[in-house]
Amino acid sequence: MMMSAVLVGGCNNDGPKESGISLIKTTNPTPVAIGKNTKKELDLIQSVEKDIEGFKELYDVAVVKGKEDILVAYKVKHMQRFHMKKIEKKMNKLLEEKYPDENFIVSSDYKIFLEAVELEENMKDSNYSGKEAEKKLQEIIEMKKELT
Template sequence: MLKPSRMKSLSTALLLIMVLSGCSNEESGPQSKKALFSKVNPKPALIAPVSMENRKELERIKQDVMSVNTNYDAAIARKGKEVLVSYKVKHFKRFQMKKIESQVTKKLEKDFPSYTFTVSSDYKIFLEIVRLSEKTNRPGTSTKEAAKRFNQIVKLKEELT
């Protein structure tokens, strides 16, 4: 059994962790809350130009990413001709991440030659695309704001390489 003084120190440390964890100013939707742990299958985020045809095209891009049998979840965002793609790789296939990334990039560039793709398998990029998708599907979000966030995610991906 722990002494009361030790219990006090431990509970202070725990309290500090709990307070710090509340520091985030990110608004999280139902999908982004569990995006790191399970398959969420998020809707593609279309920032501009918004049209039914473009939505269908994004769905086709998503299907293309999912057709690689090592992937089990994909998040897509598009702004103009720039497309941000992130996917989750099956646990035992994570040793071949680089190979899978180049495979997905080549496949997308071949099937959709008119777009510029930024491909990543990083969980953070995946999470941010899910958050962006939730943001764009929420009423009252401006295109400018979403485009700014899109650029921030691309920048974050470029920092990785």
């Protein structure tokens, strides 16, 4: 009886669908702009995502643009994890050269990636306001700063 209760409780499927499985497989989350979704902003974040996906060392990228910052969270292929500092340095250099007017927060941390995917999923909900999304993005950025 106890074993069946544990199994049923363990199989509970609450929470977002994509974020739960995003650590295991490639999810390719859609780049998201919080607030104004102008063509210029959408083109910018799609361009950023395309540039980052060009790195052969990576297999998944999440891009979220807030009012002032652009969060780029990515996952590194397993055998490339020894070169993470070099990959991040190369990525920062590319982003700063190509988009000098933008402020990028770049992270390879899985927790940051999960939070970015979850934010993207929440933004699909019409009840989730831009103010809430910006607040969540700032919390993710704070989390990134605490990790460094």
